[in-house]
Amino acid sequence: MKPLTAPHAISRQVLADHVYDEILESLMDGRLMPGDAVSIDGTARDLEVSPTPVREALARLEHTGLVQRAALKGYRVAPLSSAAEMAQLMEARLVIEPVNTRLAGEVMTPETLAALEQSIHDLATAPRGPSFAEFRDYFDADERFHRLIAENAGNPFLLAAYNALGGQVQRFRLFSGVGITDANFAIAEHRAIFEAFRDGDVEGAAAKMTEHVSNVRARAMADAPAESSAE
Amino acid sequence: MKPLTAPHAISRQVLADHVYDEILESLMDGRLMPGDAVSIDGTARDLEVSPTPVREALARLEHTGLVQRAALKGYRVAPLSSAAEMAQLMEARLVIEPVNTRLAGEVMTPETLAALEQSIHDLATAPRGPSFAEFRDYFDADERFHRLIAENAGNPFLLAAYNALGGQVQRFRLFSGVGITDANFAIAEHRAIFEAFRDGDVEGAAAKMTEHVSNVRARAMADAPAESSAE
DNA sequence: AACGATAGAATCCTATAGGATTTAGACTAT
DNA sequence: ATAGTCTAAATCCTATAGGATTCTATCGTT
Numbered sequence: 001m002k003p004l005t006a007p008h009a010i011s012r013q014v015l016a017d018h019v020y021d022e023i024l025e026s027l028m029d030g031r032l033m034p035g036d037a038v039s040i041d042g043t044a045r046d047l048e049v050s051p052t053p054v055r056e057a058l059a060r061l062e063h064t065g066l067v068q069r070a071a072l073k074g075y076r077v078a079p080l081s082s083a084a085e086m087a088q089l090m091e092a093r094l095v096i097e098p099v100n101t102r103l104a105g106e107v108m109t110p111e112t113l114a115a116l117e118q119s120i121h122d123l124a125t126a127p128r129g130p131s132f133a134e135f136r137d138y139f140d141a142d143e144r145f146h147r148l149i150a151e152n153a154g155n156p157f158l159l160a161a162y163n164a165l166g167g168q169v170q171r172f173r174l175f176s177g178v179g180i181t182d183a184n185f186a187i188a189e190h191r192a193i194f195e196a197f198r199d200g201d202v203e204g205a206a207a208k209m210t211e212h213v214s215n216v217r218a219r220a221m222a223d224a225p226a227e228s229s230a231e
Numbered sequence: 232m233k234p235l236t237a238p239h240a241i242s243r244q245v246l247a248d249h250v251y252d253e254i255l256e257s258l259m260d261g262r263l264m265p266g267d268a269v270s271i272d273g274t275a276r277d278l279e280v281s282p283t284p285v286r287e288a289l290a291r292l293e294h295t296g297l298v299q300r301a302a303l304k305g306y307r308v309a310p311l312s313s314a315a316e317m318a319q320l321m322e323a324r325l326v327i328e329p330v331n332t333r334l335a336g337e338v339m340t341p342e343t344l345a346a347l348e349q350s351i352h353d354l355a356t357a358p359r360g361p362s363f364a365e366f367r368d369y370f371d372a373d374e375r376f377h378r379l380i381a382e383n384a385g386n387p388f389l390l391a392a393y394n395a396l397g398g399q400v401q402r403f404r405l406f407s408g409v410g411i412t413d414a415n416f417a418i419a420e421h422r423a424i425f426e427a428f429r430d431g432d433v434e435g436a437a438a439k440m441t442e443h444v445s446n447v448r449a450r451a452m453a454d455a456p457a458e459s460s461a462e
Numbered sequence: 463a464a465c466g467a468t469a470g471a472a473t474c475c476t477a478t479a480g481g482a483t484t485t486a487g488a489c490t491a492t
Numbered sequence: 493a494t495a496g497t498c499t500a501a502a503t504c505c506t507a508t509a510g511g512a513t514t515c516t517a518t519c520g521t522t
Contacts, residue, residue, distance in 0.1 A: 012302040012513095014475065016290075041503060050477045051504090052283065059247075059287045063294035065391065071245050072483055072504060085387070092388035095330050156316070157323035157399065160296060161392035168388065245505065272473060281507045282474090303474060303513055 016053035019043075023057055027066050027077065029136065030174055034080040038067055064167045080175050081168070083221065089168055090217035094210060096161050097146065101193065101209040103153035105202035112152045113198060119145040120190050128183060138183065139173050145190050149209075172220075182219050189215060247284035250274075254288055258297050258308065258398075260367070261405055265311040269298055295398045311406050312399070314452065320399055321448035325441060327392050328377065332424065332440040334384035336433035343383045344429060350376040351421050359414060369414065370404050376421050380440075403451075413450050420446060 023043065026032040038058065044051040058075050061067050067075045081089060104112070122141035127134050143166070150162040189212040196205035254274065257263040269289065275282040289306050292298050298306045312320060335343070353372035358365050374397070381393040420443040427436035 014302050016475085017302070039503070040505095052286075052476060052478095055283075055505090056286055056290045059290040060294060063291060071248070074484095074504065088386045089388050092386060092392060095326060095389065096392065099326050155319045155323060157320050157396055158326065160395040161323060161327065164391040164395045165388055247505085270473065271475095283506060283508095286475090305474065305514095 014053070015049055016056040019047060019049060019053045020057035020060055022047060023061060024066075027061075028139075028170055028174065029133070032077050034077050034171075034175070036077045038075040038077060040074065065164075066167050066171065081172055086172060086220055087217065089165065089172065090213060090220075092165055093169065093213045096158060096165065097149070097213060098206045098210045100150045100153040100155075100158055100162060102202055102206040103155060103158070104149045105197055105200075105205045107152065107154060108197050108200075109152075112148065113194075115148055116145060116194050116197065119148065120187065120194055123183075123190060124187050135174075139170065142173065142186065142190075143170055182216065185215060185219065186212075245284070246280055247287040250278060250280060250284045251288035251291055253278060254292060255297075258292075259370075259401055259405065260364070263308050265308050265402075265406070267308045269306040269308060271305065296395070297398050297402065312403055317403060317451055318448065320396065320403065321444055321451075323396055324400065324444045327389060327396065328380070328444055329437045329441045331381045331384040331386075331389055331393060333433055333437040334386060334389070335380045336428055336431075336436045338383065338385060339428050339431075340383075343379065344425075346379055347376060347425050347428065350379065351418065351425055354414075354421060355418050366405075370401065373404065373417065373421075374401055412454060413447065416446060416450065417443075 023032075023038070032038065040051050040054050040058065044054045047054070058067060058069070062069050062075070066078055068078050069075050119141050123138060123145070126138040126141055128138055129135065146169075147162075147166065150159050150166075153159065189208065193205050193208040193212065196202075196208055254263075254269070263269065271282050271285050271289065275285045278285070289298060289300070293300050293306070297309055299309050300306050350372050354369060354376070357369040357372055359369055360366065377400075378393075378397065381390050381397075384390065420439065424436050424439045424443065427433075427439055
């Protein structure tokens with residue numbers, strides 16, 4: 001009964017997984033814009049696969065809130081959050097992320113600490129060009145920082161709750177245009193959280209996380225005060 | 232452009248939706264036990280449909296945590312939470328549900344209040360027999376109470392976070408055997424939350440919710456102290 | 463008797479085909 | 493010109509077929 005089959009050795013992938021990644025990439029890159037239809041047959045033609053794996057990938061994506069499905073009418077990219085919904089999203093983050101921060105702080109390891117520092121370094125050095133592709137690394141580093149904390153909190157249910165928000169957060173980062181003005185502040189705030197972790201100041205880290213998310217909300221509201229729906 | 236097609240009139244259903252409901256029912260009823268394999272072809276034969284809608288339904292269910300998928304090996308009912316995981320689940324509920332309670336309390340309406348009271352009434356009058364089927368109404372009323380609060384909190388992201396937990400909570404109710412000893416306490420605690428809502432005591436309602444979930448955890452731990460995996 | 467190899471069945475995965483539904487455009491009548 | 497109807501294309505939805513993989517049981521060897 002020895003685990004000869006290494007746990008993470010050959011994690012087999014099937015076509016639907018690749019399709020899932022591909023569509024997710026398009027959503028996060030901005031190639032698929034809010035409101036766009038995501039045709040099953042059309043996507044299958046584009047990716048040169050049959051509709052079956054596309055259907056399976058979209059069924060999974062629906063649960064993330066990134067795409068919405070109407071029976072017999074197909075899938076659409078979820079509309080962009082209004083300013084009010086953005087505030088609700090930040091409110092939800094303020095509930096979950098400080099708790100994750102506290103839990104992660106209680107079991108912080110040198111490895112996690114190093115990974116967090118790496119993400120901050122990537123955030124600071126990522127190119128910040130005008131195009132989506134050039135911002136990609138920046139957004140990735142930002143998301144990685146928060147995800148690392150959620151994963152190291154050690155509570156799979158709170159991680160699931162965070163995942164229910166993560167995709168929306170990423171989308172908001174992309175379309176709000178906050179990233180540009182947000183960058184320098186975000187780097188400093190991430191670093192403040194990291195330093196509290198490093199010093200073993202668990203409550204301080206949680207407080208800094210609360211402050212960080214609050215600031216993100218404030219900066220976002222300042223940037224796009226009343227732009228409820230673009231289309 | 233008039234909405235002649237009434238919004239909620241004929242919400243068309245496709246076969247995959249029925250299959251989804253059917254499998255979910257089996258999971259919640261206990262017909263499908265933790266660890267059981269959920270064969271795509273087999274389920275398709277049982278329900279007398281083709282494998283395609285079964286595949287789509289399972290893809291959606293995977294994201295709820297109720298079933299787990301291994302590439303090229305199929306789906307399995309997720310193993311039952313250990314005592315430690317149960318504690319983590321309650322910890323997550325303690326993070327989310329009091330906040331939802333507070334938000335719901337701030338916009339409480341007579342209609343919602345009546346629905347909450349109805350769920351308590353159903354909880355008190357539900358038969359509590361030995362079989363799964365006889366407990367079904369009790370569990371439904373319990374879940375309805377908590378779901379009403381989450382839905383009326385008005386934050387779709389926190390609702391999504393709650394949904395990420397709800398299925399697990401329901402499963403735990405079913406298999407832990409806590410329900411029996413829990414019933415009289417739970418009814419009283421639900422009523423205490425309701426009365427705080429009715430009196431406009433928002434903070435009191437939130438506090439009572441915290442107390443309720445804490446008590447559920449305590450009673451569950453007392454019932455099954457060290458039963459980690461039953462097989 | 464225990465271990466490893468092999469054949470068969472069961473299952474998963476993808477592709478294809480056809481019916482059902484929706485959508486878009488053209489045509490006609492008011 | 494606008495509203496309504498009708499036709500055709502596109503799309504969704506389900507079923508079926510076949511290849512690829514995994515599981516199970518039998519058999520032979522040490």
